[in-house]
Amino acid sequence: MSPLHLTPLWEVLHALVPPRPASPCVPALWKYEQVRPFLMRAGEAITAEEAVRRVLILENPALRGQSAITQSLYAGLQLILPGEVAPSHRHTQSALRFIVEGTGAYTAVDGERTTMRPGDFIITPSWTWHDHGSDASExxxxxxxxxxxxxxxxxAGFAQNDAQASQAVSKREGTSFARYGHNMAPVRHDAPFGTTSPIFSYPYERSREALHTLERDAPVDDWDxxxxxYLNPLTGGSPMPTMATFMQRLPAGFSGKPYRQTDGAVFSVVEGEGTVEVEHAGERTTFSFGPRDHFVIPSWHTSRFASGRGCVLFSYSDRxxxxxxxxxxxxRIT
Known part of the structure; x- marks a missing residue:
């Protein structure tokens, strides 16, 4: 059979259709205090223009060499220094930016710039011109x-470099949010980015206010x-067709119940401290995390969160x- 490129199904059936999800990925934690020196060294070794994107990839320990944090998702930490420009390009891949450190850099998407501040969630829709720059002092x-x-x-991956490093700014900052970010939309409009949200910047200030208001006035979920x-205001669905994004607050003294889900998730710690216990196939791992740390929980791994002093977590997945x-x-396990 082999010369005819045939294989008996019965020899591989159990691997192809397993009784439960069997991800090759493993849970992993990246402590920011350990990662940051390498980012700063990268800033000395290569410019943003030379690198196009000066990024250190967060590779899943079980997927080294594949530039992947799960089998479907990529994660990396990008650095831009004062006065630099990461040149304009576009690609079919959808991208999100979640600001970890520093204020005053910007992302430009489709002729509109947005200033980056810690905790902000910013979208680069598929096949849109975008560049990054910094007017910051840090x-x-x-x-x-x-x-x-x-x-x-x-x-299905395509990319294209722009003829100019920075795209021409044709809209005032905040234009997209004014049009779509107040539970309203223009009477006559087309979705500017197809199935991706027309809001490409979601400020942390508003997200944080919502979380703290709900913590004070509404029941706290035993698991989350x-x-x-985050929403696409035109559809009520996820901001991007391939990635969902979330923000959660674990109140002080929170001890959550365990849960598992088929969408593996990547987490960024916005503020506060906590722990997450991850269990799979009889193996248990506990991560203690703090501000700016990052971790991944693979598909169908049981996780349980706790926080003594309270914390805020951003996450994204392929849900x-x-x-x-x-x-x-x-x-959700009781």
Whole structure:
């Protein structure tokens, strides 16, 4: 059979259709205090223009060499220094930026700039021109989250460099938020970025206020604390067709119940401290995290959060794809 490229199904059936999800990924934690010196060294070794994007990739320990934090998601920490420009380009991959350190850099998308501040969530829609620059007096670092492995699976990756380093600014900062960010939309409009949210900057100030208000005035969930998902205001769905994004607050003294889900998730610690216990196939790992740390919980790994002093976590996953395919599963364990 082998010369005809044939293989007996019965020899591989159990691996192809397992009784439960069997991700090759492992949980992992990146402490910011350990990562930051390497980012700063990268700033000395290469410019943003030379690198195009000066990023240190967060690779899952079980997927080294694949530029992936899960089998469908990419994560990296990007650094831009005062006065630099990361040149304009576009690609089919959707991207998110979550600001980790520093204020005063900017991202430009489709002719509109937005200033970056810690805790802000910013979108780069698929196939839109975008560049980054800095008018700050300090380094600025953000988390890049992309669907690179997913697009690679479909052999659908394209990229194009712009003829100029920075795109021409044609809209005032805040224009997209004014149009779509107040539970209102223009009477006559088309979705400017297709299935991606027309708001490309979600400021942390508003997210934080919502979380603290709900913590004070509404019941706290036994598994998630206070957890909200970001929305595409035109559809009510996820901000991007391939990635969902979330912000959650674990109140002081929180001791959560365990849960697991088929969408693996990447977390960025915004503020505060806590622990997460991750269990899979009889192996248990506990991470203690603090501000600006990052960690990944793979598919169908049971996780349990706790926080003595309270904390805020940003996360993203490939949940919209699971939901579109009708394969998303979640189990909240009591």
């Amino acid at each position: 380094p600025v670092v953000w988390l890049d989250g992309l669907d690179i492995p997913m697009i690679r699976f479909f052999d 604390g206070v957890k909200l998902r 919209p794809v699971h939901q579109a395919l009708g394969i998303h599963q979640e189990e």
